[in-house]
Amino acid sequence: MRFYILVFVMLLGQVLRAQKMPPEENLVFERISFGNPVLDYTGTEIERNFEDHHGNIWLADNTGIYCYDGYHTLDFTQLLREKYNFDIPEKRFMAVLVDSLDNVWMGGNGGIYVFNLSTHEKEKLDPKHLLNLPFPSVNIVYNFVQHGGLVYACTYGGFFAFDIISKELQFYAVTDKLPLKPASDRTTVKVVYPDNNDQVIWGSCSYGYFRYNRELDTLQVFPADLSVEVYKANQHFFYHGFFKGDTLIAPSYGNGVVYFDTLLKSYQFFLFKGLPNPKGYFERVKSILPFTEDWVIIDEEFMGLGLFNLKTHEYRYQNSSTGFPYLKEVAHDMNYDRHGRIWVEKWRSRRPVLPPDKPADQYLAFFNCTSRDQSFDQVSLLHGNSLHFNYKQDSFRIEFGVVNALTPDQLEYEYRLEGVHENWQSSGKKRVILLPYILEGGNTVHVRALADGKILAKGALSLTRVIPFYYSTWFYFALVLILISIGVVLSRWRIREVRREEQKKAAYQQQLLELEAKVLKNQMNPHFIFNSLNSIKSLIQESSEEKAVHYLTRFSKFVRMVLKFSEEKLIGLNQEIEMCKYYLEIEKLRFEQSFTFKVDIEEIGNLSQVKVPPLILQPFLENAIWHGLLHKEGERQLEIRVQTFGDKLQCIVDDNGIGRGKAQEIKSEYDAGRKSFGTRLIKDRLQINKEMYQNNFELEIVDKMENGQPSGTRVVLTIDID
Secondary structure: OOOHHHHHHHHHHHHHHHHOOOOHOOOOOEEOOOHHHHHHOOOOOOOOOOOOOOOOOEEOOOEEEEEEOOEEEEEHHHHHHHHHHOOOOOOOOEEEEOEEEEEEEEEEOEEEEEOOOOOOOOEEEHHHHOOOOOOOOOOOEEEEEEEEOEEEEEEEEEEEEEEEEOOOOEEEEOOHHHHOOOOOOOOEEEEEEEEOOOOEEEEEOOEEEEEEOOOOOOEEEOOOOOOOOOOOOOOOOOOOOEOOEEEEEEEEOOOOOEEEEEEEEEEEEOOOOOOOHHHHOOOEEEEEOOOOOOOEEEEOOOEEEEEEEOOOEEEEEEEOOOOOOOOOOOOEEEEEEOOOOOOEEOOEOOOOOOOOOOOOOEEEEEEEEEEEOEEOOOOOHOOHHHHHHHEEOEEEEEEEEOOOOOOHHHOOEEEEEEEOOOOEEEOOOOOOEEEOOOOOOOEEEEEEEEEEEEEEEEEEEEEEOOOOOOHHHHHHHHHHHHHHHHHHHHHHHHHHHHHHHHHHHHHHHHHHHHHHHHHHHHHHHHHHHHHHHHHHHHHHHHOHHHHHHHHHHHHHHHHHHHHHHOOOOOEEEHHHHHHHHHHHHHHHOEEEEOEEEEEEOOOOHHHHOOOOOOOOOOHHHHHHHHHOOOOOOOOOEEEEEEEEEEEEEEEEEEOOOHHHHHHHHHHHHHHHHHHHHHHHHHHHHHHHHHHHOOOOOEEEEEEEEOEEEEEEEEEEEEEEEE
């Protein structure tokens, strides 16, 4: 009977002991293969890990900031330096956070670096100089905490509060309230715990906890009793913990697990008196995570991972008699991801340790997208699932996957390109699809991940093939409309111009007819005809029949040529010279041989090809005779010369009369009227011919001088013969 009672007691003890023990099968860890040589093969230390709202794990390391999606590891700080020209001189980072607006906050020894994943805006914050703070090390950031629209940065001497909407920055100093003189700027704030309204903020520093009321702007510091034996280190940190009712349970550097009653403002320290370490009996517990109702998981700097019982205050390490297969000598930040897996340094639990109440949200991300000549990395992270390719691109390769999935090897994928695929296309377990081409303009690729035939996650990638505007249909349509419009406008303009030219030409023709009529009238003046016939009559009366016939023949030919050429717009220069000869012979007869004339023509080819208006020289001959020669005493000479002048031709009427000045003094009403009328007619006719026929005539009248006295007039008509 006693034997059975003993067996029952032993079995009952084992059952009770098993009930107190946590399920250790979930506490199995594996080292992550990041695919990054720095993280995989060097002794770097990850100070902080953080999971963003898409499931990416961000790592703050003493070599930079990294982002791990379950398949690739992005050296984020190096990317910012090379691709976005972000000046980040330092390498060691102790804090990282991605806020709700996709701002990546990075804290190191020299300040705060902020980069927005959506807009790619970058900013380096230097709070010490911005706020003119007296603490030398205030820019060293240890931790970030987001609560609502505020991001808190824990640093030496206090903490900052950043409003991510208004960009307002405030600093709250803690050292002023410490009972230490002088206050040390290395009083490190490790973590803050804001309430729901961000009005009351609890936080930990090197010497205990503090409470700040933002509404009242009051700060209370509750330092731990430094006289207790356990405080053998110069600095005592209190790390990130959790509230259980009104009690804050947290790890500490040198004092094991700490209970702080926020109502009584009292401390309880629970130490592990196991194997002594070189610095004495104190525990450097740096992380703590809830596990079961009675147990929490702890991470101690020398002992590694272990357990702590919240009721019995019992520690269990690998070195203890429990023999649990926990990691050893890993003492860094420790957090759960959305699946309940523990991440600590470069390790992760193989399965969820603290599964969530409901399945965690899964996020399907697009990692890389390449074409023939273009390539995009971290599509979902940095490009918002929207890419633009030039019109020459084809052969598209798209890589995707569920970010940090629990069982990535068991997932299957399907895809569909809008406008091309009516049904979903299976890619099996392959996370890559190949598209030989995409349509012009916008394209959307839909991808979904399946687990046991059920949709686990889905995503869409927008691909825009940018077609140059000059290749688009609307451009050709617009171009045709523009050309038609231009044609219509030019046609109407041309019609108006033609009509205007015709009207102008008609007006010129009318003026020319009137001028020609005036010239004809001037040449066929009754006085001229009467005097000419009277001279011929005198010859007949003097029995000079032969001369009379000769001059009558010249007179008839001149009249016939005047009447004939009056209907022509242009005649040959040879015809104009011949007509001028007839006129001079008649005038010489009229004035009883009182002057002589000669015609000198240079050998210049066929003068009939040189066109001039009819009777263009006659008015100058008439002026030379009537106003120049007839008033001169002595020898009277008149000369017509035709000569070349460069690439032009000159017709010169030269007399040795009294000159225009002397003729003006005589003021003969008849002579003045004829001079003014003839000269004006010539100029008008030349101008109209230039407008109508583009003939270029230049008229120059030169007053000849000899020994300071007038010696005649020279008229030069220059004709362009090109």
